[in-house]
Amino acid sequence: MDVTAKQVQELYEQLMPMVLDYGENIVSAILILIVGYWVANRLSGGMRRLVDRQKRLDATVKPLLANLVKYTVIAITVIAVLNRFGVQTASIIAVVGAAGLAIGLALQGTLQNIAAGIMLLGLRPFKVGEYIQAGSLGGTVEEIGLFTTTMTTADGVYISAPNSSLWNQAITNYSRNATRRLDFEVGISYDDDIAKAQAALMSLMQSDPRIKPDPAPMTMVTALADSSVNINMRCWISTADFWAVKWDMQKGAKKAVEDVGCTIPFPQRDLHMIEAKG
Structure with a gap:
């Protein structure tokens, strides 16, 4: 019994310093994580407020800078915790490199999104606030992140699209250029005076101050269709006025051609009856 008690005492004396040492390290690590996470959020919030005050800074880059500060502080915090347990920086780099290779093979799609996000932010085929179309996806860009781009459609639907799905598509940006050309057709009857109709439509465009005089608006006969000419x-207009002008022109075109005695025909067919002989 005395031998057993002595062994327990020796074991206690050997383990207690280790327990105290590791316990101190664990408590320190928890405190470092808490403080690091708090500092990361505070610095990220401060960076976001700072960049929001910079009017000349592109809105596309603002959330990226805030996230970059946050994740940099978190990475430093993790390294500090590992150093607390005696893990050397060189070992950390080696482990991260090996883990990065394994994770990279497992998460090829995610890494593609990150690479595509960097390309989108660097080359800027679109910015926050612009209306784009990429394949079947289209809407006003709300935010460009490292993984996804968020958009809102014209009817208010929220879209979160992986960056790679946008980067691998031809992107149509409807907002980038300051001006756009507006084209639409008006059909008149074959019995109507084409010159009068063209003059009326030209006058309609020239009377609208939103339509730019240079390049000058123009009309032309584009088709001799089944039921109409x-x-x-x-005409050329400001991009911001595109839809308003289009709707007004479509409404005004009907009245303009009718005022000069022309008509907008509806599709019709002539049916010829041939009497069978015998």
């Missing part, structure tokens, strides 16, 4: 109206 199609006249194309073409």
